Amino acid sequence: MATVEANRFLTRHQIGQGLRYLLAFGLAAVFVFPFIVMLLTAFKPNNEIFTAPPVLLPSRWTLEHFATALNQFPFWRYLVNTLFIAGMSVLGTLVASPLVAYSLAKLKWPGRQVVFIAVLATMMLPPQVTLIPIYMMWNGIGATDSYLPLIVPAFLGTPFFIFLIRQFLMSIPNELIEAAKMDGASELWIYWDIVLPIARPALVASAVFQFVWTWTDFLNPLIYLNDDKSYTLSIGLYSFLGAHGVQWGALMAACVLFTLPAIFIFIFGQRYFMGGIAAGALK
């Protein structure tokens, strides 16, 4: 009797679990399907792209679109440009944001609340408000058409990352820092030797976020970069459409090439990334 009950329970449990997998699969499919279309279109011969109704699988796999994409716009140059900007932005974020976050989380000084509120307020600010004056400023010192406008802001601390790292640092026990002070450690030493190592997950999350943001940024490179040799991939891809009408196959191939590095970085930093997202949720 008892065993029959257990079996029935097990099957009901199994059915439930099966349903859950199905739901999860359905959810993931909705998000991933567009990628699959992107990928398959990139490998499809031209005459199979325009079919109504659309057909998912190519009858013949081809690399011609990748060749076209790589030939018609300097992918490698844009890749290096984008990597450079993203890399410098990440460096800037790692240098500046934790400093500010530490000051707001663990140092007691008059005005600290004001600065913290300013951090929160600037997170809310529509970038359009500052867009034009900042452009005029960079233009005034002749720095448009250089990477400075795209890189320097990261070295001045990004509100979102300051907030994220501050939230993380709040959880470090004060006793740890007090104890180090008792031992005569200087503030910088404490920061460098105690705080930063503990904050590693938040730092990696910030770095990955910053990387992906810079990687995908469109408006800023659009406004600041004029020389096509200094374009980023975003702008290169956008111009690609302008210059060549729509060659959907080549365009999708270019999109695949553009997206892959971001996915690579994402997989690499996934563990920290998820932690960062969770930490970003207001505690």
Add this chain to the structure above:
Amino acid sequence: MQPFVYGALRGGVIGMAAAMAIGLAAVPAQAQTKVTFSYLWGGAEGQALEQIISDFNASQSDIVLEGVSSPDMTKQLASMSSARGAFDISDNFAGNVAAWADQGILLPLNDYDIDLSDFPDSVMNQLTVDGQVYSMPIATHTYQLIYNKKLLDEAGVAPPTTMDELADAIKKLTKVDADGNVTQIGLGSPSLDNSIKTLGYAFGGDWNRDGKPTPTDPGAVEAVQFFYDNVIAPIGPEAYNRFVAGFGPYMSDQDPFVRGKYAMAIDGEWRAKFNQEAGMDWGVVPVPGKTADLNGATGVDASTLFIPTNAPNKEAAVVVLKYLTSPPVMEKFSHVLGNLPARKSLAESTAYNDLPHFDVWLSALTNPNTHGLPAVLYMAEYNTDLVSAFDAVAQGIQTPEAALQSVADRTASYMQ
């Protein structure tokens, strides 16, 4: 030890001499001025231009011309705002000349001794503000009625020569299948903007008179009404737009005209080269006018070359400008692109004979009914508003009259 030091010494001396020799040889190269040509063209057109650029470099030794393809106009504009420009010469369209000249970003060309006598007035008017020339035309464009011969023959329709015939042809060439799906439309609009503006001229209207925008000019209103009544209304905006959504990219191997999605269209001269290469059976007639004397009334646009005021090497850029607009170079360039030339003397050139039906567009250059929107400040904004209005009509959101009236209401704020 000794031989080695000696050897090194001797090597050094020889090396230095060699370096000096190279340095001396390099002096003339240093004296060359570098001119950057940033152009909006890309793809095949860009390649044609690169060919002309290398021709130029081979033709002289003072200037090194370098081409950069940069097809975004906003970026082009932004780069002209910095103190030292990113390019010395670039291309644009006539519609922007006045606004840009007013901003002081186009180099005035009157002092550079350019002979203007061979350029059509209808084109130069678009490039001249207060007597000062700010851009030079490299190619021009006019719009006429192209048609798919096979589809017209099948339907037993002759190429239209009057507005009534055009309306009739559109009706006969629009096909709806048993399920109510549109399978072919009579008149396609590769660019709603160009189609309707041209119709406006064909109805004897103008979009700008006496230095003022005239969106509610009777001819303009009639044109939009004609477009709505004959193209949109018979099948309804919903069905029309659903059909248009299925068009492949313009001038690709999925081009909707080549594929027979529409039987006729008002389109520019570049179609001659393209249609021929696509191997289709097609023809072209002047856009029918409301009255016989308006037959072939159309608009002329110009692709222009200009030198920004922040160009690093203005003098050298003028040399390049003169070269690019010289008769043989202009002929070669416009021919490769399948565009109309911008010189009257080239209108007679036999170089274009291999482009079928090219003369229909070419003749518009000398037609008195050919209009050009003049160089006025508000043109960019006016065009954006007109396009919005045409689109609203094609979507059935607004009646032609209401849509054009809303543009008229907006024109008041242009002058601020």
Add this chain to the structure above:
Amino acid sequence: MAARNSMAKDGRALLKGLAFASPFVVGLLVLYAYPILASGYYSFTDFSLFKAPRWVGFANYERMLADAKFWHALYNTLFFTFVGVPVDIAISLAGAHILNFKLRGQSLWRALVYLPSIVPVVAAGFLWRWLLNAQYGFVNEILRWFGIPQPNWLLDPSWGGIAVIIIMLWTVGGTMLIYLAALKDVPVDLYEAAELDGASHWQRFVDITWPMVSPVTLFQVIVLAIAFLQIFTQPFVLSKDPGLTTQSAVGPGDSMLTYAIYLFQNAFMFLKMGYASAMAWVMLLVTLAITLLLLWSSKKWVFYGNR
């Protein structure tokens, strides 16, 4: 003596704090405070990239009142926000529950859901143009399988806006993961107690889950509202008319004309920087008003437990 000591101490603390915070203090002044004031000043002038500002008083603001396109863009943007944010929240919460199931390969499911958020927006825009094509697109093909009417997404004014929202919703993964973290934080004993009381799934959600995640909801609603109010790239790429040099409307019937796009057009295409600055300030006020409204209303629906 003691007072002077503490003052000196305060001073040292201030210096130290400021020194650490200095990158942001500089950033605050240069990248935020000055630009905000400057754009406020520009909003009262007539000025372009190339010419010096000329004072025109309230002319730009008056012009806005009469500018039908301005109102149209504002309407579109508010429509995106008021439809997009609630749907975004609902999908995120539902998805977070699915991700919270005890399944194998947790991190894989999460990664797949988050993947669209790292796709460059330009690439996403092109991809969705292709997917939403009425004739060749897969979205309508799938709708056809299920016998659902297939809208003409990119050429029907009543669907153009929905298309933009769909693309925005594709990147809902980030919000979903934040909710997932919040769900994991809800004490299990609360659910166990409710289960003993015989509460249904829905009751447990209403009585426990929703209040417990409500602080996260507040934060997310604010962040999402700001993101929706600023939509630029998605409609910009979605409406670009390829292959033609002539201009086109921003989506059918200008249905994708967002506030940010109209601002950009005014600033960088029509060279009306003064007008664009005035628009930016109005945008700031609208954002502020919506944020304050949300914070004020939060007293009624956000539950701060003793966590």
